[in-house]
Amino acid sequence: MLGGELAGIQPKVIVEETSFVRFVNDIYKWTNIALSNQTLVEFAERSINYIELKEDSNKLKELVKDFYQAVLNISVNYNYGTFFLWSIKQITYRFMKAAYPRIDQIKDFLENEFGLEPFKWNAPFGEDSGLSKEYMIWCWPEYNTASDKKGQCGPEYTQRRSFGGSICVLNEIIWRYLTRNSPTELEKVFTEYFSFFSDLREEYVNKIKDKLSGKVYSNIYYKGLMAAEDRYRVGEANLTIMQMIDEISPYLFTGLAKIAYVGDDYIEIRRL
DSSP, X not given: OHHHHHHTOXXXXXXXXXXXXXXXXXXXXXXXXXXXXXXXXXXXXXOOOHHHHHXXXXXXXXXXXXXXXXXXXXXXXXXXXXXXXXXXXXXXXXHHXXXXXXXXXXXXXXXXXXXXXXXXXXXXXXXXSHHHHHTOEEEOGGGSEEETTEEEESGGGOOOOOXXXXXXXXXXXXXXXXXXXXXXXXXXXXXXXXXXXXXXXXHHHHHHGGGOOSOOOSEEEEETTEEESSGXXXXXXXXXXXXXXXXXXXXXXXXXXXXXXXXXXXXXXXXX
């Protein structure tokens, strides 16, 4: 009788996606985007013997350890190449040249192979002036404005992709997951194999924040070459847009700030 009653019941199975699975999926997605937007190397995806993993738990542990180590190795914290791409994701030519004196030797390569491009904004400089070149902002497509010279900036607002920008987005994902505020389940996975769980973003910020000069403005309003943090003080603050951009450049360079929005006569800056 009981069996007859149960026969008509359809079991409901709920498969929950864990934070670890989401982390792996996001890393895979942006790694794949990065590799598909470059032509320098051919990449063969690592083959995995799933039957072996199922039968030998130590093989699975090694796979998790290798994944975690690979994530650390590609992060801004431990990879100079990643830091280089990170440092020029939104930066003026003037500051880029000061930081990397030989940048002119590879700039064409960065444009053609990695996707570097001019930032779209209503720059107040004449095209033939020296200021136009010095204060041209360079960026990856993922960090450019979503529309022509105006709008939100960030990978979530555009479908355009590049190798350089994808690596930067990959670092943002790593930082978002590997923090002390990360899901407990994710932390437990990694601390099972490693003696520590790094808060990569916190480590990076603490390492460099006291070494930076300059200032982070929340907004830069401008009229001609005159500028101010408050729209109604443009001309009164005795500041030029060049001065204000110079002051925020160390923060843009290190990624502790970014240009988040571009309006007709202002740019909005957001701290990390």
